[in-house]
Amino acid sequence: MVTEAEGGQIAIQGVSRTFGDGGAEVVALSRVELDVRPGEFVSLIGPSGCGKSTLLRLVAGLDRPTAGELRLDGEPIEGPHYSRGLVFQDPTLFPWKTIWSNVATGLEARGVLKERRGDVDKIIELVGLRDFERAYPHQLSGGMAQRAALARALVNHPKVLLLDEPLGALDAFTRMNLQDELLRIWQERGTTMIFVTHDIDEAVYLSDRVVIMTPRPARIKEIVTVDLPRPRVRNGAGFFEYRSRILESLQLVPETAQPEYIV
């Protein structure tokens, strides 16, 4: 497969996003600063409603910031582009397409499918869906559907892959499985990953850096660099250390409604 690193660099500079029409304004993001290095794996973690999805949508170009700027490799982000792939928690596969066609969507939309049909086969192989190429989405399990969604985003060889709680709806086993596959793909391709999650273990297991966000007005509270060798052990001593550090950081957040982090 592709061995050269294809990751892009993301610069988020003073980005704010406010929702609402005059009366009740919601400040979803307030002056967020973040630089993501090419090929880096960064997780965003924070209480519900703190603006993680909003930030991801801004990077994807599906939404525009109220203030500030976002750049990919120095170029301002002005709208969606296939160099920035997005995977939601809900796989959102197109129900009228087979798995193969779903995965091929990006190439088809860009008009390059004819020359690159082989890429579709390869990526389907990579995520282990060979036997389900001709199935329709409703015939897949949740885990398989999420693999297909991943493959669909990867077929374009994005420089940055944005993942919004992509494993959030899966059971623990499928989840760990897919975490490992995600790491494998990341290491193989060198794609820059921005990964939103609610799961501290997942964040520590996957990331180079974990970005912890505060509730409204959402800004970055702390960035934890996870300095553990890969492959990581989920029950190692170092692992627990990082885990409790992030827990602490989250519990210090001055709002009370985060019972989900008390393990």
Place this chain on the structure above:
Amino acid sequence: MELTGNVKLSADTPGKSRPSPAAVVVILLPAVLLTLSLALHELLPNKQPVLRSAQYGYLLIALLIAYALWAMAAFVSAGAFRRLRSQAPIAALVILIAGVWELLTLKLNALPLPYFPSPVKIADALIDDRRKLLVCTLYSLRLLVLGYLIGAFFGLVTGILMGWYKQFQYWINPFLRFVGPIPATAWIPVVLLVFPSSFTASVFLIALGTWFPVSVMTWSGIAGVSKSFFEVARTLGAGERYLVLRVALPAAFPLIFIGLFMGLGTSFVTLVVAEMLGVKAGLGFYITWAQGWAEYYKVYAALLIMAVLFSTVISLLFKLRDRVLIWQKGLIKW
């Protein structure tokens, strides 16, 4: 269902073990009824005048032979057996109705003529007037296909534009709401004045009647497509053309199909009314004409052809839907 079928299958076919007595009775029923009908037809004297009594008898014999062949196939093929087993009861009922009908009309003269002719008399019309009926059928079909396709095409275009562009929706919506609900047939007096021929006028009416439901359903189908489909497609590099034709349209197809189906229903009505009132050809025209001569058996013959024709057209539409909507579960079968 599937399972019991398979169990029966393995019990029936190999080793020449016999099907259950109940199954045998059910399968024999249509054959018995056909034989009874034939006996009734041949042995009782006719009390009404008909021309093609002999041919009707041949028809019954032909059906009997066809049924026997089917039953023989069922001995060999398990699939044919299952089909036969499930279709036999309804076939029996239809044969019974035809038999009773003939008894009440031709054999007993219990229903008043000319309003309630016997099936044999209707066969008279189908055989003796076949050229005229064929020509009329072709005329109707031409009008229907032309009007329907034009209407469906413009309906799709209108619906897509309304679903996709707010501006277009703003300008077209009032007209669609105001003009659309008028039954197309109500325009007949006006349209006959404006158009150069009754043919073009009818094509227009059928197209108009089809256009309205197809537009509305396409529009609401496209307007209702989940936003996340578009977002995903856009992050994958899709442009507007792709979003409309490859995302919105297929996502909206279940509703579009309902519009196409409703449009087809309206176009049948419009077709027949137009033919009865203005066009000098077609099955609708044939019916009015036959009624004028009080030849009701011809009216029934035309109705029979209409039933076959329209039902076939609807089947085709459903076939199309099954192909397009292969990804959906639990579709009703036509």
